[in-house]
Amino acid sequence: MSMKNMGVLVAVILIVVMMVIPIPTFMLDILLILNLSMAIMILLITMNMKEALDFSIFPSVVLLTTLFRLALSVSTTRSILSHADGGKVIEAFGSFVIGGNAVVGFIVFLILVIIQFIVITKGSERVAEVAARFTLDAMPGKQMSIDADLNTGMINDQEARARRKKVEQEADFYGSMDGASKFVKGDAIASIIILIINITAGFAIGMTTHGMALTEAVSTFTLLSVGDGLVSQIPALLISTATGIVVTRAASEGSLGDDLTNQMFSYPHLLYIVAGVIALFGLFTPIGIFLTWGIAGLLAFAGYQIQKKQTIGESVDENNQAEQELEEVRKPENVFHLLREDPIEFEFGIGLIMLADVNQGGDLLDRVVAIRRQIAMELGLVVPVIRIRDNIQLQHNEYVIKIKGNPVAGGEIMLDHFLMLNPVDEEHGIGGVETTEPTFGLPALWITEGQKEEAELFGYTVIDPSSVISTHLSETIKKYAHEVLGREETSHLINHLKETHPSLVEELIPNVLSLGDIQKVLQKLLKENVSIRSLSVIFEALAEYAAYTKNTDILTEYVRQSLSRQLTSQHVENGIIHAIQVGAGIEKKLAESIQRSEQGDILAIDPESANQLIHSFTQSIQEMAEMGVRPVILSSSGIRMYVRQLLERAFSDIPILSYNELEPNVEVKSVGVVKV
Template sequence: MKIKDYAVLVSVIMIVIMMVIPFPPLLLDFLIMMNISLALTIILVAMNTREALQFSIFPSLLLLTTLFRLGLNVSTTRSILTNKTGGQVIETFGSFVVGGSVVIGLLVFLILVIIQFIVITKGSERVAEVAARFTLDAMPGKQMSIDADLNAGMISDRDAKERRQKIEREADFYGAMDGASKFVKGDAIAGIVITLINIIGGLIIGMVVHGMPVGDAATTFTLLSIGDGLVSQIPALLISTATGIVVTRAASDGNLGSDITAQIFAYPKLLYVVGAVIGLLGVATPINPLLTFPIAGLLVYAGWTMQKNLNIAEEAETAAGDEEVEEMKKPESVTSLLQVDPIEFEFGYGLIPLADQKQGGDLLDRVIMIRRQIALEFGIVVPVIRIRDNIQLEPNEYVIKIKGNRVAGGEVLLDQYLAMSSGLEDDSISGIETVEPAFGLPALWVTEEMKDRAELSGYTIVDPPSVVSTHLTEVIKRHAHELLSRQEVKHLLDNVRESSPAVLEELIPNILTIGDVQKVLMRLLKEKVSIRSLDMILESLADNGVRTKDTDVLAEYVRQSLSRQITSQIAVPGEAVKVLTAGARLEKRFAESVQQSDQGSYLALDPETSQTIYQEVLQQVSRLQQSGIQPILLTSPAIRMYLRQFLERYMPELTILSYSELEPEVEVQSVGVINLP
């Protein structure tokens, strides 16, 4: 703990001791002046804060100052009743400040108590209650606004986190102030009661214990009690005022003083009217003109000065506006129009409720979950998804764009559900025929009334937001390689550098460039191989990059090093992996057709052979799909890359593996052979 922490602890302990152990008058004088100084400090800090959270410790500080003041009251009461003195400060307030008059002292004390209790404390308490309630009511809206800005790309994740924390602190602060304002109210009541006890108790003790006459006892103890009340109530009044300032303070760019000056004197011409009224009072009433005329002249002069400054500011603003107009007349800068969003999701006006949180839409929350899912599954950070409505689309239509180009789309009926059959059709289930957009499965749009019957018939029921989010997820997975820019690869490598700097120092730029690494990663993502194990991928590139710079070949080496990961994606524990295998004649033909060039190796097949191979693969894949088996083509490592390049244009979803990419312990069952006649 630091010295400041010990100071606070010692202060709290001293407050407790002060209530139990009698203090000498000199020490009481010091503590009373400390109380006044602390109150002045608090009100000045409250006036100079720009927003309430800059003084977030105020509720706790309010409790401590209240406890300190009450402890001080106990000590001064003990000293007054025991020694007939409360110290020089109390005697000064009881004699000099109120002129030594008991009646004047009582009146001044009552006025201070009334101002504090009825005016300031009551108002502060009510404002604190309303502020706490309104702050809590506004929390959901503020949270949704932050999520909307985050998904729109207007703020970063860090900014969103800071804003959410600020909202939570505001709610905690105003909730605490709602309770802390009760301390101020109780303090005002306690001040009245303590003063009455001092007067009555002092009168009795003065006559009985000290043997003083009634008049002397009444004068002495009443003045001391009033002095004690004043030195207690004045700091209490200052802190009550500070409470009101804090809870009524709206966030602004300046402190209270600058805001008051700027806003009250924002209309200089009104000062002319006020000056005229004050001057008229000196003429039309018996009030001495020597008192009113200087004030009136000062107001008129202030109004004239501020009006002149205001005119200068308006002229400068007009000049700036003219410059802006001239700037607009110049040839327009279209640089900002060249930026293309990596991912865009556009929808017709009928689908606005999907993204409107006020109407219960949760699309923005789903987008956040999609980005997290892709990061965990594929190891890449999906760029911010731009979500906006497009009046050029049909009301229920949506479009997904990658780098400005449409790659997918569909239609959604918000008042219905998507029902997908498990294979057994039920004629009693009626609806609008459609195609599930993510996987191309036949489906029906069914009403709320038909939904339960469809579920009982074995249909899978999906709500419209889930249809859209699933489609968006699959599109991002399918095009993940297009989203991996060099800059994104640089960010991923910087992240690896923190944990595995050695492999990066060896690999880049001595063996490969960032562009080479990008091509390898894109090749992996294109076949839906996760790059989350980036350190392992870089190790493989460092090992094999010294032998070849062909990124396609390097990608094959990386796939072999990720065999356990690739196997886990297709294998089910306890079950054999059913595959199609490439026949010997097919592998031989592919091996013979590989040609070398300066740009690398490529496959050169004649059209007739290409058509024959394609038809054979299509027939075998269709047979497996009809049997409910995921088609996997298994081949030798030597031709896997070329077979993939040959089939990816027509069958991008077909999984093609080499023997080296399967773990030895996995059982493989061949359910077909693809061969040449």
């Protein structure tokens, strides 16, 4: 434990001990002065802090200082009642400050209590309660705003984390302030009760124990009690004021002094009006012109000086801004930002702006956040920030999806319509604008809102424009996930894994495999729609087999086999996998066509044979689709990746599995065998 922590613990224990053990009067004087010093210091800190979190420990400070004041009150009460002596500080407040008049002192004390309890403490308590409530209610909106800024590229991941942490800290702070204000309120009530006890008990003890006359007892104990009350009440008043300042500060970027001078005197022409009103008071009231015109002159002069400085400052700012803009243009590096490309971009015509505008009811930004979370759950890929922007070069209702600056998908949307998936072989009598569903290429109709209910009654799928776009964007990102995963994204995934599996990562990287090798393996998995969320399993497999080969194609096959449970569950239906099996003749032909090279194994098959094989696979896949069964191609483990190379362009979406990638308990039902 550090000395600072030990010192705080000892101080708190001593405060509690003060309530039990008598303290000499000279020590009471020191502690009372220390109490007043701390109160002044806390008040100055609250006036100079820029935002509430700059003094986030304030609620705890309020509790400790309140406890300290109560402990002092107990000690001073004991000293006053036992020895009719409260020390020099209390004596000074009882005689010098209030002039030795007990009645005046009592009235001053009551006024201070009323100011603190009724005005400052009550107001601070209410403001703290409302601030805590509104801060908690605003948390979801602030979190969504941060996510929106992150998705649009206005902030990066580090800034987003910092802003989220600040939102949480603000909620915790204002919640604590709501409770801390109750301590201040209780302290004010306790001060009144302690004063009454000191005076009434002092009369009795003074006459019975100290042998004082009634007048002497009244004079002595009233002055001491009122002096004690003032000594404790003035620091309490300072702490209450500091509490009010903290909870009433909002939307501030500077200290209280800066804010007062900048905001109160930011309208100099208003000072002229105030000066005129004060001058009229001197003419039409008995106050006289000597006092009022002097103050009016000072106000008018201050307004003139402030207005003059503002005019000079505005001209200087305009000149500085012009010079900075000119300097930026002259810099040779000012074109480098033009070379930057975003991993994923979503551009739309001006007619679709309302989909991204929250003020117009658009929810595209929220949907993008949901897409990133969905892909992280399904594929284990942390999708980079998706840049969303309008593009006047596009058609009015057109949108384009870009991957690393290149368009890969797009479509057109009719905002005031709904998309109805329209089987061409069914008669429904619903009129609309014929189109093609952009994600899967299905025939569809754009129908009006009035036709939506009729289409749903017929059992057709009806999709709103935002869902059409979000589905297309989601499926496009999944399709090109292997291109999205760069070395930087791979590094982030590895760093995340290292937090929970440091030994596994250190064993594999960089001594066994490089970052680029890991990236290639993950890309190959994503390219075949295999989730990389089980990154620890993938790394375990790589660590086991990388000692035998550095070929990323072969390592990918070993990784797939280690993910057999995942792959099986991905394609099994009711415990059965319906598969098209690759015949032995085709496997033999592919094995004979493999050529070894420094870049890896290449399937070198002549075009005619390749077309024949693809035609055979096409027939089997069509037959399987007509049966209403999802096509899966099954081959031996040694030839699987070459079957993928053969069918990659023609059937990129058809899963190709090997027997070693299936769990033993799954039933494989063959629906056909592809032969030469």
